[in-house]
Amino acid sequence: LSLHPSRNSERSRGARAMAALALLVGAVGFVGGGALAGNGAARVAPRMMPIGVPKVAYKIPGASSADWIDIYNRLYRERIIFLGQEVDDAIANQIIAVMLFMESEDAGRPIHLYVNSPGGSVIAGLAMCDTMGHISSEVATINVGMSASMASFILGAGERGKRLPLPHSRVM
Known part of the structure; x- marks a missing residue:
């Protein structure tokens, strides 16, 4: 002082x-x-x-003002899915439902699946892989963080030529 x-x-x-x-x-x-x-x-x-699920502004086409929606809904509108937890029946069913919905909305547009997971249930993971192969939309897979066990299998189930690890990610 x-x-x-x-x-x-x-x-x-x-x-x-x-x-x-x-x-x-x-x-x-x-x-x-x-x-x-x-x-x-x-x-x-x-x-x-408290953080909770982050919210972002989104303006519905034709609406006069933007609404605040959670980040995952905003990503879904851009055909981006994020797997950021252990693969279990609940998350697999949610992701499968989202992929099927995206397919029904616009079968020609690609879907991007970001993976950061330690793996998990084989049955649930195979159900996701089967759905990725069943829909006509190409599913690009991007590894962020770590993909281990069943998550690495899901990562490999992405469209050939559209599987991408980010520079500091790990596949085990």
Whole structure:
């Protein structure tokens, strides 16, 4: 700190403003007023805002305004599917249903399946692979992160010439 009193008060005022901003955005909580009250009270651990499923703006063609929809619905509208968990019956059935729906909407457009999974159920994974082979839409598979076990099998079931590992991804 400077020995000049006006500089100290400017810095103090700036510190209080930053603390107030941190409180407003929920980044830091104070016990007993803390830096805002100037009483030197101890800080509590930072609070994290709940994330949930991110939402993005989407304007339906012909609509006057955009609506907020979850990120997965927005990706589905672009024919992008994300497998980001262990393969089980529930997620396989959801992905199969989405692929069949996309096929019924526009059979000529390709589907992109992003995979980041440790693998899982063989039966559920084979059902996904069978569906990928059954529909007429090409399914491009992209490995992000890791694809192991049944997930690597699903990755390999993508359209020939449209199977892509990202630079730092791993296939096991």
